[in-house]
Amino acid sequence: MSTDTAKPVAYRDALNQALREELARDPDVFLLGEDIAGFDGAFKVTRGLLQEFGPQRVVDTPITEAGFTGLAIGAAMAGLRPVVEIMTVNFAILAMDQIVNNAAKIHYMFGGQVSVPIVIRMPGGGGHQLSSQHSQTLDAWFAHVPGLKVVCPSTPEDAKGLLKTAIRDDDPVIFIENEGLYGKKGPVGGPDDLIPFGQAVVRRAGTHCTVIAHSRMVWVALQAAEELAAQGVEVEVIDPRTFRPLDLDTLAGSVRRTGHAVIVDEGWPEYGISAGLATHLYEACFDWIDAPIGRVNCADVPMPYAKNLEQAALPQPADVVAAVLANIGRGIA
Amino acid sequence: MTGPGATEPQDMRDMFRSMLLIRCFEEKASEEYMAGRIGGFLHLAIGEEAAVVGTVSAMRADDPLTSTYREHGQALARGTDPRSVMAELLGRSTGLCGGRGGSMHLMDKARSFYGGYGIVGGSVPLGLGLAYAIRYRGGDQVSVTMFGDGATNQGVVAECFNMAGLWDLPIVFLILNNQYGMGTSLEHASAEEDLYPRAEAYGIPAWKVDGMDVMAVRGAVAEATRMAREERSPVCVELLAYRYRGHSMSDPDTVRDAEEKERWRLRDPLITFERVLLGEAVMTADDISAMRAEVEEQVEDAATFAEQSPEVPVGELADDVYANPFNDDARGGALMR
Numbered sequence: 276m277s278t279d280t281a282k283p284v285a286y287r288d289a290l291n292q293a294l295r296e297e298l299a300r301d302p303d304v305f306l307l308g309e310d311i312a313g314f315d316g317a318f319k320v321t322r323g324l325l326q327e328f329g330p331q332r333v334v335d336t337p338i339t340e341a342g343f344t345g346l347a348i349g350a351a352m353a354g355l356r357p358v359v360e361i362m363t364v365n366f367a368i369l370a371m372d373q374i375v376n377n378a379a380k381i382h383y384m385f386g387g388q389v390s391v392p393i394v395i396r397m398p399g400g401g402g403h404q405l406s407s408q409h410s411q412t413l414d415a416w417f418a419h420v421p422g423l424k425v426v427c428p429s430t431p432e433d434a435k436g437l438l439k440t441a442i443r444d445d446d447p448v449i450f451i452e453n454e455g456l457y458g459k460k461g462p463v464g465g466p467d468d469l470i471p472f473g474q475a476v477v478r479r480a481g482t483h484c485t486v487i488a489h490s491r492m493v494w495v496a497l498q499a500a501e502e503l504a505a506q507g508v509e510v511e512v513i514d515p516r517t518f519r520p521l522d523l524d525t526l527a528g529s530v531r532r533t534g535h536a537v538i539v540d541e542g543w544p545e546y547g548i549s550a551g552l553a554t555h556l557y558e559a560c561f562d563w564i565d566a567p568i569g570r571v572n573c574a575d576v577p578m579p580y581a582k583n584l585e586q587a588a589l590p591q592p593a594d595v596v597a598a599v600l601a602n603i604g605r606g607i608a
Numbered sequence: 609m610t611g612p613g614a615t616e617p618q619d620m621r622d623m624f625r626s627m628l629l630i631r632c633f634e635e636k637a638s639e640e641y642m643a644g645r646i647g648g649f650l651h652l653a654i655g656e657e658a659a660v661v662g663t664v665s666a667m668r669a670d671d672p673l674t675s676t677y678r679e680h681g682q683a684l685a686r687g688t689d690p691r692s693v694m695a696e697l698l699g700r701s702t703g704l705c706g707g708r709g710g711s712m713h714l715m716d717k718a719r720s721f722y723g724g725y726g727i728v729g730g731s732v733p734l735g736l737g738l739a740y741a742i743r744y745r746g747g748d749q750v751s752v753t754m755f756g757d758g759a760t761n762q763g764v765v766a767e768c769f770n771m772a773g774l775w776d777l778p779i780v781f782l783i784l785n786n787q788y789g790m791g792t793s794l795e796h797a798s799a800e801e802d803l804y805p806r807a808e809a810y811g812i813p814a815w816k817v818d819g820m821d822v823m824a825v826r827g828a829v830a831e832a833t834r835m836a837r838e839e840r841s842p843v844c845v846e847l848l849a850y851r852y853r854g855h856s857m858s859d860p861d862t863v864r865d866a867e868e869k870e871r872w873r874l875r876d877p878l879i880t881f882e883r884v885l886l887g888e889a890v891m892t893a894d895d896i897s898a899m900r901a902e903v904e905e906q907v908e909d910a911a912t913f914a915e916q917s918p919e920v921p922v923g924e925l926a927d928d929v930y931a932n933p934f935n936d937d938a939r940g941g942a943l944m945r
Contacts, residue, residue, distance in 0.1 A: 305744065331744070337774065342733050342767030349737015352722060353672070355744060372764070376727050377734060383928050385715035385723055386706035390931035418942065421929050445931035473934055473944035520934035520944040555943070 308360030379422030436470030473520035499595035658877030662825025677712035679724035729762030758789025807844030819847030
């Protein structure tokens with residue numbers, strides 16, 4: 276279980292390390308989901324864990340999302356710490372009754388008698404020509420609900436440190452990975468490096484405009500920042516990392532300094548993450564901003580299959596560049 | 609109550625008292641609702657006391673129980689103080705769940721009653737998860753999950769039958785078949801009117817018993833929990849019963865046939881069990897009168913206690929949204945404070 280923090284680790288392997296370390300640390304932690312044991316998980320996040328921890332701790336389920344999610348909630352009520360893998364966020368829709376009506380409500384509705392220390396991991400996002408039913412970004416659905424905590428890691432280090440925090444947290448945590456990030460490599464922390472919820476991180480410092488992005492969009496924003504820097508525009512890229520809780524202070528502090536904000540969100544534009552963040556920023560920064568807050572979202576369409584249409588639907592670095600330049604009144608150079 | 613095994617006269621007296629308490633409590637709750645002191649939905653289990661008490665009396669005190677929203681009786685049968693149940697119905701600070709749950713969401717974790725839930729079928733996987741935790745820890749408890757005939761048509765219940773059969777989990781699925789899903793009769797909702805064979809389709813031993821006969825229910829649930837405990841097998845028991853009131857207090861109950869209601873009234877579980885107690889000389893008529901008076905007094909005391917209890921302080925609105933809170937400001941939304 277040695278962790279060489281100097282060696283770059285892929286996002287999927289960072290998650291694997293977190294699961295392995297927490298399984299070893301706490302006998303109440305167990306994993307369940309479709310094809311996670313014998314098949315190592317659809318995205319190979321659970322590779323080798325069945326061999327190391329056995330079928331009691333790493334459990335293949337039938338294709339029965341509502342059932343096994345509810346089962347895990349019940350097990351969590353008994354004090355276990357299940358980590359559920361739902362193959363993609365699209366299938367979590369089948370389990371929404373269990374997540375929203377049970378997991379999110381049980382601690383409050385019964386006056387704090389039982390907590391639900393469950394983690395539900397699943398990737399969201401598009402970009403692999405999987406069409407409408409396999410490409411959704413539904414972060415906002417979960418972030419809407421009091422009682423849930425919502426975490427969206429963008430780097431291997433965050434994937435590991437936030438997942439460890441999630442597993443040790445006593446509340447239901449929705450842990451949304453991204454299909455486009457599993458191969459992304461970077462440094463990771465050691466077994467005791469937990470990243471607390473509710474702390475945004477500045478991914479790149481800048482003075483002209485604040486760009487807020489999470490999950491895979493962080494990398495889109497950073498690429499746009501490079502292109503903007505070549506034009507003499509320095510943007511500050513901030514990753515909220517968690518939406519429940521939300522570190523508004525860091526976001527608003529940056530926007531007050533730059534006077535400009537653009538939000539990049541792979542989800543749809545209507546009533547979603549970007550809309551919610553924009554509202555918070557208007558409320559917190561109205562007197563400081565010099566232009567309406569810009570938003571770059573997935574197009575307001577079900578995701579198409581054709582490669583060129585899919586790319587047109589998803590936020591691209593060029594879209595972020597254009598939104599920033601428009602926001603600061605530079606137009607497209 | 610002493611749990612399964614031979615039924616001693618004291619067990620029978622305890623069961624009768626529990627049934628009387630539920631009946632009397634719910635009639636009082638009905639009055640409180642009509643007086644406007646109970647809000648929301650109030651689903652009464654009047655007529656279903658044998659199913660509830662027979663079940664609970666056959667369980668061990670540490671066997672977790674989950675239920676639907678029609679669950680005042682389950683809490684009372686498990687020994688929860690009627691004062692805290694009535695106070696919860698009135699939404700008072702002394703309520704079992706601090707006024708957060710109300711009639712549909714009672715829980716008494718200290719008595720292994722893991723709650724009443726409002727989404728039909730949605731509580732069944734929770735009961736399965738409690739069974740999963742028992743097996744995970746090598747315990748010898750049995751999870752008992754009660755749900756209605758209506759829930760058997762929810763997909764998630766079939767999912768639970770499958771996982772229980774697949775993994776041999778220590779669970780008893782109790783279908784409390786009161787023959788109506790709200791106002792829709794079983795024959796209008798189910799392709800097959802026998803419900804227990806659905807569990808059999810997943811390799812789960814299952815059978816049906818008379819849910820109006822408390823001793824029959826107790827015997828069936830004792831056998832079911834024994835099988836689940838000793839043979840590590842899930843079991844399903846269908847209890848055929850009838851509720852004498854509408855779906856909830858807001859249902860005037862005009863759909864069900866008057867003759868049908870009268871026929872089931874004749875099988876009132878309290879009356880039939882009273883006959884058994886007298887016939888077997890377990891209790892005398894005087895014993896029963898005295899018990900009834902004592903229960904009525906207990907329920908009056910519960911109602912008085914609830915009515916005189918303070919409201920929940922509004923300052924507690926946002927307490928307990930999270931076990932590990934990040935924000936105690938009810939208007940702060942998701943913001944870190």
